């Protein structure tokens with residue numbers, strides 16, 4: 629014959645709830661660990677992947693939109709810290725190979741000419757692209773004057789500086805160089 633006081637019943641109920649919670653948490657933890665383990669151990673069959681990562685030393689592309697936050701310049705006072713920059717891909721010299729323009733926030737923009745076989749040449753300086761100290765937030769190629777050569781339009785947004793926020797339009801000479809043709813206030 630067993631007898632339980634109200635205190636004993638309350639203790640058993642509480643202990644039972646703790647056990648259930650513990651088992652529930654343990655179950656969630658095991659599920660998480662097994663699901664992570666499954667993903668990490670899944671072998672990658674490179675023959676079935678759509679893309680192959682090209683090492684910068686092979687492609688020649690070393691651009692990185694690196695951001696450095698300071699007490700004066702950070703994501704709390706400048707929304708551009710979380711909006712990123714931009715990339716444009718187009719054939720600027722009409723050789724059938726797509727070329728790449730990277731716009732940079734705190735780093736300078738870079739223009740790469742496609743030399744074939746996934747090798748690119750940095751032609752930023754020789755093409756006449758400015759080393760601007762203002763934030764570039766986007767870029768696109770478009771033949772704005774209809775001469776058959778892709779021109780470059782770059783969006784700028786410098787926090788609190790309207791003059792540095794003027795967008796830039798570069799006109800393609802068709803001879804490997806660009807002329808800064810317009811500063812456009814928006």
Ligand SMILES: [Ca+2]
Pocket residue numbers: 718719720721722723724725726727742
């Ligand atoms: Ca090209």
Ligand SMILES: [Ca+2]
Pocket residue numbers: 770771772773774775776777778779799800
């Ligand atoms: Ca053009």
